[in-house]
Amino acid sequence: MKYALIALLVIIILLGIFTCPQKSSIAPEIYKVVRIVDGDTFIAHIDARDVRIRLIGVDTPESVHPNKEVEHFALEASAFLKELLEGEEVFFIYDQNNSATNHKDRYERVLAYTYRARDSLFVNAEIIRQGYGHAYSRYPFTRLEEFLKLERDARHQKLGLWAETDEYPAISDSLVWFNAGSNKYHRQSCRYTSDKSLSMSKNEAIAKDFQACKVCKP
Numbered sequence: 001m002k003y004a005l006i007a008l009l010v011i012i013i014l015l016g017i018f019t020c021p022q023k024s025s026i027a028p029e030i031y032k033v034v035r036i037v038d039g040d041t042f043i044a045h046i047d048a049r050d051v052r053i054r055l056i057g058v059d060t061p062e063s064v065h066p067n068k069e070v071e072h073f074a075l076e077a078s079a080f081l082k083e084l085l086e087g088e089e090v091f092f093i094y095d096q097n098n099s100a101t102n103h104k105d106r107y108e109r110v111l112a113y114t115y116r117a118r119d120s121l122f123v124n125a126e127i128i129r130q131g132y133g134h135a136y137s138r139y140p141f142t143r144l145e146e147f148l149k150l151e152r153d154a155r156h157q158k159l160g161l162w163a164e165t166d167e168y169p170a171i172s173d174s175l176v177w178f179n180a181g182s183n184k185y186h187r188q189s190c191r192y193t194s195d196k197s198l199s200m201s202k203n204e205a206i207a208k209d210f211q212a213c214k215v216c217k218p
Contacts, residue, residue, distance in 0.1 A: 028091035030117050038063045039077030039133055041109065042085060054109035055124045056095055057141045059208070060133035061161065073161035077132040084126065089117040095141050113143075125150060131160025134208060137198070140181045148198055155201070175199045176218045183210050190216035 034043040034050050039060025043050050060081075063074035092112040094103045103111050114123040127133045128147055131154040135147035155162040176185040177197040185205040186193045190213055202218065212218055 028093075028115075030089045030091050033085045033088050033090055036078060036082040036086060039074065039081050039127065040136075042081065044090060046110075052107075052109045053092075053114065054105055054107075054111050055127070056098070056111050056113050057136050057143060057147045058124050058127050058133045059136035060127065073132070076160070077127070080127065080130065080132045081123075084116065084121070084123055085114075090114050090123070091117055095143075097140050097142065129154060131155075131157075131162050133161075134204070136208075137178065137180070137200075138183050138208070138210075144180055145198065148200065151200075151204075155204075174202045176202045176205050178205065178210065183208075184213050185210045185218060186213040187216040187218045190218075192216075 031044040031046050034045050036042045037052065040055045040058045042053050044053050045051075060077035061071035061074035063071070063078050092110075092114055094112055098104075098111045101111075105111055115121065116123060125143075125147065128135055128150040135144065135151045137144060137148065154160065175188070177188055177190070177193045177199050178185045179192070179194070179197050184192075185200070185202070186197070188199075192213060192215065
């Protein structure tokens with residue numbers, strides 16, 4: 001009986017060794033950064049061609065838009081991305097919210113979470129953390145709430161574009177609420193606001209071209 005129990009334990013251990021799922025040893029594909037376009041877009045060399053990458057969940061002031069003047073803090077945002085990625089290599093993670101469009105936007109840019117290869121710096125988050133861009137909440141993405149929190153922290157610390165100057169007063173902390181995937185903002189008491197609604201400052205909503213709700217008129 002004693003030897004039978006020992007044999008059974010050995011079998012269980014061996015089964016555990018050979019059936020336990022192992023961590024993937026597949027390394028991510030690494031790509032060379034070719035050029036910085038602006039604060040939230042760059043070009044990487046992928047499969048023998050240059051591909052334009054748009055950072056998911058990040059929106060920086062416009063510096064190269066054909067129909068807009070250079071916006072406040074746009075050049076600083078572009079310089080910051082250049083500081084992070086010029087001459088660097090990166091790897092990407094994609095968001096399943098964009099799988100229906102093959103992870104591309106309407107301009108055929110690849111939508112990606114970008115990580116600097118040498119230290120795994122999460123570039124999308126770092127831009128918002130340091131105050132060089134907004135959390136881009138017009139389209140849903142998995143890390144929306146995380147990015148909004150980073151933005152609120154940067155705003156409260158008056159970092160980057162949130163810094164107060166004579167020409168650009170600090171953004172108001174008067175809050176409005178919005179729903180993921182929507183470009184309308186509401187009062188907290190509005191019938192369209194729920195427990196899942198997210199908050200931002202009213203000035204921030206206006207800066208992002210969100211529209212005021214016609215029901216609650218915030």
